[in-house]
Amino acid sequence: MITKEYRTVKQIIGPLILLEDVEGITYGELTDIKLTNGVARRGRVLEVNGDKALVQVFEGTSGLSPQDIKVKFLGKGLELGVSQDMLGRVFDGFGRPIDGGAPIIPEKWLNVNGNPMNPYARDYPNEFIQTGISTIDALNTLVRGQKLPLFSGSGLPHSRLAAQIARQATVLKTGEKFAVIFAAMGITFEESEFFVADFQRTGAIERAVLFMNLADDPAIERIAVPRLALTAAEFLAYEKAMHVLVILTDLTNYCEALREISAARKEVPGRRGYPGYLYTDLSTIYERAGRIKGKTGSITQIPVLTMPEDDKTHPIPDLTGYITEGQVIISRPIHAQGIYPPVDVLPSLSRLKDKGIGKGKTRDDHANVMNQLYSAYARGKNAKELAVVLGESALSETDILYVKFSDAFEDRFVRQGEHENRTIEESLALGWELLGMLPRSELKRIRDEYIDQYYPKKG
Amino acid sequence: MSTDQGTVIKVSGPLVVARGLTGARMYEMVRVGELKLFGEIIEIRGDDYSIQVYEETEGIGPGQPVFRTGEALAVELGPGLIRSIYDGVQRPLDVLQRDFGDFIVRGAERPALDRAHVWDFVPVANVGDRVEPGDVLGTVQESKLVLHKIMVPQGKGGTVKKIGAVQGNIETEVAVIETAAGPASINMIQRWAVREGRPVKRKMPPVDPLTTGQRVIDMLFPMAQGGTACVPGPFGSGKTVVQHQLAKWANTEIVVYVGCGERGNEMTDVLMEFPHLKDPKSGEPLMERTVMVANTSNMPVAAREASVFTGITIAEYFRDMGYSVALMADSTSRWAEAMREISGRLEEMPGEEGYPAYLGSRIAGFYERSGYVVCQGSDGRQGSLSLIGAVSPPGGDLSEPVVQATLRVVKVFWGLDDKLAFARHFPAINWLTSYSLYQEVVDRFCNEKLDPDWEKHRKRAMALLQREAELEELVRLVGMDALAADDRLLMQAAKMIREDFLHQNAFDDRDSYTSLKKQIALLAAILHYYDDARAALGAGAELNPLLKLEVLDDVAKAKLIAEDQLGQFDELKTRISAAIRDLPRY
Numbered sequence A: 001m002i003t004k005e006y007r008t009v010k011q012i013i014g015p016l017i018l019l020e021d022v023e024g025i026t027y028g029e030l031t032d033i034k035l036t037n038g039v040a041r042r043g044r045v046l047e048v049n050g051d052k053a054l055v056q057v058f059e060g061t062s063g064l065s066p067q068d069i070k071v072k073f074l075g076k077g078l079e080l081g082v083s084q085d086m087l088g089r090v091f092d093g094f095g096r097p098i099d100g101g102a103p104i105i106p107e108k109w110l111n112v113n114g115n116p117m118n119p120y121a122r123d124y125p126n127e128f129i130q131t132g133i134s135t136i137d138a139l140n141t142l143v144r145g146q147k148l149p150l151f152s153g154s155g156l157p158h159s160r161l162a163a164q165i166a167r168q169a170t171v172l173k174t175g176e177k178f179a180v181i182f183a184a185m186g187i188t189f190e191e192s193e194f195f196v197a198d199f200q201r202t203g204a205i206e207r208a209v210l211f212m213n214l215a216d217d218p219a220i221e222r223i224a225v226p227r228l229a230l231t232a233a234e235f236l237a238y239e240k241a242m243h244v245l246v247i248l249t250d251l252t253n254y255c256e257a258l259r260e261i262s263a264a265r266k267e268v269p270g271r272r273g274y275p276g277y278l279y280t281d282l283s284t285i286y287e288r289a290g291r292i293k294g295k296t297g298s299i300t301q302i303p304v305l306t307m308p309e310d311d312k313t314h315p316i317p318d319l320t321g322y323i324t325e326g327q328v329i330i331s332r333p334i335h336a337q338g339i340y341p342p343v344d345v346l347p348s349l350s351r352l353k354d355k356g357i358g359k360g361k362t363r364d365d366h367a368n369v370m371n372q373l374y375s376a377y378a379r380g381k382n383a384k385e386l387a388v389v390l391g392e393s394a395l396s397e398t399d400i401l402y403v404k405f406s407d408a409f410e411d412r413f414v415r416q417g418e419h420e421n422r423t424i425e426e427s428l429a430l431g432w433e434l435l436g437m438l439p440r441s442e443l444k445r446i447r448d449e450y451i452d453q454y455y456p457k458k459g
Numbered sequence B: 001m002s003t004d005q006g007t008v009i010k011v012s013g014p015l016v017v018a019r020g021l022t023g024a025r026m027y028e029m030v031r032v033g034e035l036k037l038f039g040e041i042i043e044i045r046g047d048d049y050s051i052q053v054y055e056e057t058e059g060i061g062p063g064q065p066v067f068r069t070g071e072a073l074a075v076e077l078g079p080g081l082i083r084s085i086y087d088g089v090q091r092p093l094d095v096l097q098r099d100f101g102d103f104i105v106r107g108a109e110r111p112a113l114d115r116a117h118v119w120d121f122v123p124v125a126n127v128g129d130r131v132e133p134g135d136v137l138g139t140v141q142e143s144k145l146v147l148h149k150i151m152v153p154q155g156k157g158g159t160v161k162k163i164g165a166v167q168g169n170i171e172t173e174v175a176v177i178e179t180a181a182g183p184a185s186i187n188m189i190q191r192w193a194v195r196e197g198r199p200v201k202r203k204m205p206p207v208d209p210l211t212t213g214q215r216v217i218d219m220l221f222p223m224a225q226g227g228t229a230c231v232p233g234p235f236g237s238g239k240t241v242v243q244h245q246l247a248k249w250a251n252t253e254i255v256v257y258v259g260c261g262e263r264g265n266e267m268t269d270v271l272m273e274f275p276h277l278k279d280p281k282s283g284e285p286l287m288e289r290t291v292m293v294a295n296t297s298n299m300p301v302a303a304r305e306a307s308v309f310t311g312i313t314i315a316e317y318f319r320d321m322g323y324s325v326a327l328m329a330d331s332t333s334r335w336a337e338a339m340r341e342i343s344g345r346l347e348e349m350p351g352e353e354g355y356p357a358y359l360g361s362r363i364a365g366f367y368e369r370s371g372y373v374v375c376q377g378s379d380g381r382q383g384s385l386s387l388i389g390a391v392s393p394p395g396g397d398l399s400e401p402v403v404q405a406t407l408r409v410v411k412v413f414w415g416l417d418d419k420l421a422f423a424r425h426f427p428a429i430n431w432l433t434s435y436s437l438y439q440e441v442v443d444r445f446c447n448e449k450l451d452p453d454w455e456k457h458r459k460r461a462m463a464l465l466q467r468e469a470e471l472e473e474l475v476r477l478v479g480m481d482a483l484a485a486d487d488r489l490l491m492q493a494a495k496m497i498r499e500d501f502l503h504q505n506a507f508d509d510r511d512s513y514t515s516l517k518k519q520i521a522l523l524a525a526i527l528h529y530y531d532d533a534r535a536a537l538g539a540g541a542e543l544n545p546l547l548k549l550e551v552l553d554d555v556a557k558a559k560l561i562a563e564d565q566l567g568q569f570d571e572l573k574t575r576i577s578a579a580i581r582d583l584p585r586y
Helices: A134-139 A158-168 A189-202 A225-239 A251-264 A278-286 A315-323 A332-336 A366-390 A397-414 A424-435 A448-454 B093-100 B215-220 B239-249 B264-273 B301-320 B332-345 B359-367 B401-407 B418-422 B439-449 B454-478 B485-502 B516-538 B543-547 B551-560 B568-581
Strands: A009-013 A016-019 A030-035 A040-049 A052-057 A069-073 A079-082 A089-092 A108-111 A128-130 A150-152 A178-187 A208-214 A243-249 A290-292 A298-306 A326-329 B005-012 B015-019 B028-032 B037-045 B048-053 B065-072 B074-077 B119-123 B136-141 B147-151 B158-163 B166-168 B175-179 B182-186 B190-193 B202-204 B228-232 B254-260 B290-295 B324-330 B371-374 B382-391
Touching: A016 A069, A030 A052, A079 A225, A108 A225, A134 A366, A134 A397, A134 A424, A150 A158, A150 A315, A158 A189, A158 A243, A158 A298, A178 A189, A178 A225, A178 A251, A189 A208, A208 A225, A225 A243, A225 A251, A225 A278, A225 A298, A243 A251, A251 A278, A251 A298, A251 A315, A278 A298, A278 A315, A278 B332, A298 A315, A315 A326, A366 A397, A366 A424, A366 A448, A366 B454, A397 A424, B015 B028, B028 B048, B037 B301, B048 B301, B074 B301, B136 B158, B190 B301, B215 B454, B215 B485, B215 B516, B228 B239, B228 B401, B239 B254, B239 B264, B239 B324, B239 B382, B254 B264, B254 B301, B254 B332, B264 B290, B290 B301, B301 B324, B301 B332, B301 B359, B301 B382, B332 B359, B332 B382, B332 B401, B359 B382, B359 B401, B382 B401, B439 B454, B454 B485, B454 B516, B485 B516, B485 B543, B485 B551, B516 B543, B516 B551, B516 B568, B551 B568
Parallel strands: A089 A208, A150 A298, A150 A326, A178 A208, A178 A243, A243 A298, B228 B382, B254 B290, B254 B324, B324 B382
Antiparallel strands: A009 A016, A016 A052, A030 A040, A030 A069, A040 A052, A040 B005, A079 A108, A290 A298, B005 B015, B005 B065, B015 B048, B028 B037, B028 B065, B037 B048, B074 B190, B119 B136, B119 B166, B136 B147, B158 B175, B175 B182, B202 B371, B371 B382
16 A cells, blocks of 8 residues: 655644545554655644544654645554663664664564553562662562652652662562663753663663653653553563563653643643543553563563652642552652651552562561551651640650651661662661660550560660 | 444544444444444434544544444343453453453453353242242352342243243243233343443332441441442542452442452452452352452543443342442542543533533432332342442542532541551541441441440540540640640540551451451440549549550550450450559549
8 A cells, every 4th residue: 555645734733733635544643744854753643533634743843834744644553663682772762772773673563552451460469679778668668560659859869769779679589580661751861861870880771771752852752752661661571571670750741741732732621731631641651560460570660750849739649649559759858858768758658568578578577567667757757746836845755755766767767878778677677676766565566476576675 | 214334534532423323322332443442422413423432542543434233331230240350341351361361452352241151040930920020030049159130121021931940051041921022031141221220119218237347437437238438538548448348348248349440450459369358257258249340540441431330230230139239439530530531522511620510410320329229029129239439539639529529429428538547547537527427327226236335335436536636736735744634534545546446457367357246345445444544533543554554555456356255355344444443542
């Protein structure tokens, strides 16, 4: 079949172009857009109505004129050529190599939208991943196949934390194949360079695939980036039996690109101008994490997003929180205290922790210790607030103990070095040491047998 | 004139517009494009038929065919429902996985009920009986817990001409009824259009409690068989855990669990856990009474809109057999968002926050399908359908449209509170904002059947918690020490109610489920302490030793007392009294 070229662009609105007199076009089809000066761009059909087609241009429409573009419809959706050779390579936001290396010879072409995983085929994530970070391992345990985002704000060290996780993440088993996929959406050159340099320094680049859409790259391309990354991840996980950790940063930029298109289409907006289908759209990204029964590989996601004004109820973190299995919150006040990683423990949560910890996975006392640390820290923080209003003298003796506990908790448990890799035993031991500051009778959330075994002996 | 085929003219996401479907009706099912994707007609303007498509529409374009089916979206009802897991339009996910692989491919189709399974049909009716719709013709032992009743379908009343014991699949004829329109062959399947409620003889106000084994629910904010409840809360406040706990421990005979636009891993959790969990009443795996509908968030949005109706139609069918049925929908917000998305694509004039103007009536229509009823049929059997919907308000803001529309119709409100969740107080149901309009019904039942002090204890516990909240305001201003001794004792008692009674660990084998008997015993022990301590305080005992009694550690651990050793609560009370008596008085 000869594919026809159309010169019938009638409207250009924001990142969209409208063509007329087209035929045989289908929804979601990929298009080649050629300018008369030879420059090529790519687009995707967003709507077909009779003989009209609405196309979103990934590289944006600046410089386009209705008179000098030719549009070719390719008869298929956006596909990524995948191969195991992608490991160690850097691609742009469209999946083209930008590291100067040879082009990839694909083993196969996959539609980047994927298909939803059958819930019946899913295997429950329950394998503990040790990140070497106490606040995550002991309190917000990450497991294979989970999606656990970092909720951060501008200027906070989420990139350093994400890189540390990528560097240190191991499973308490050996001999498994492991890969990291890094998808940058609209982040700055400096931020991306930080990751690349870190991957190169530690040798992690050998087992990494990088997709780069930087702040000055076309915004609309950001819509494709996470899908490319996850398509590569699915290939490596389910066909090459690798355990893949996918880092997506920064989802806020992705959502803004989505809003831009929605606005250009004059859709009825949901909250704060974001489209009503933002939840559905995000879920088609996040839900691609997981494990499949009978397959070795897995996809674990760490999406990073910066909350506008540190507001957790903003639609992006809010909808993300409803889809992902928990969240790790990076806190500005704790960062201001000079504590790294500034994880705000109380509102952070890993929903899958209960299945990944305990006997045979981490340690039998883990769940109890976790609950006790939480509640003791929460009580200490409360008492501290009270002391601010009423003065320290208003606190009971026990409350003063809790205040001391929570300070020590932040200083020793939360704080750790950027290259300090604590084993889960070390993290739990540290937890017990801190709980030793409280009288035994206060440890209501721990079974007696564990207290007998682990509670620090005085004197 | 009507046609059986039309042509696509427009595609926008899950919405397709077709022409030439003359004669097609609203909510008729169609198959779209060469891939024959499932769709449903949701708007007709002249010759333009808007179709919501239940599968990804990439590759569909103008000119492609649309095929009519002549039928509304309907579910298959019959033996084989129990233990199944369906997507939003009742495709069996286990069969799809077996036949099509780990990912859901488009156009995949398999019958909802297994045609290969052979069932034993045991007749109940006899030849010559006059039967009306809803009458039980015979039974099939569907699972260890469920005796499936084969009922006379709508419009098939008459005289039984032929019936007998049959072994066969669901399509096998089990009876012949001589109806006004001639003889009708009856097999074990019925079809029912999901958007239409199944008829009942009569609705009645609920009278029996729906117990859940969750102390904060059963004791403070109880649910009734045939009632409606909602669980709103921001993310991370434990909605899904509450829903799972209810699905596990509700004392209903059938549970239908609808995972609507939620996480895939949560459905997996249910699928993996339920076969191993035992029903506290029968000791059989919970799966033996459960039907699941899973349309996770990444599955097509239109099928999500349908999933709630698919679930409730299955639930109604079991109710019609005379069972008590509970349906959990997690989450109705995702369902509402699916409506909003489709409404937006139809370019309807939006109501609040972009939701369609009919949001409230759709939600009300859904909850109104609940109830305690006299079922169809001549034997006057009673069934109930209880609905429990989770709501996920953006940012935890309860003033948003879905929560408000839901609160207008439900009778029980379990408000989840993220502050409680941060302090790891679970279930994070806020005792100050939650309410239940079934309290009186349940009090009456429990006072009579369980413990005459039920209502009294419950009211005292609530009063203590209310008073604690007021005193806390004061403490925040002036400090704990400024409180009078009896107020400090009250604070202690309230704290014990919170930590030792309301706090419940869903992941602890013993704590996960508490019988009503144990609940009242545990609460009585705490109140017993409060009464004795207050008396001692009045008689001149000092406050601090009262607050630091060693026996209080035992009270804290009393929730772990085994269900078959409830006698220990009496001993505990004796020990509390003794410990208080032994304190010095001045």
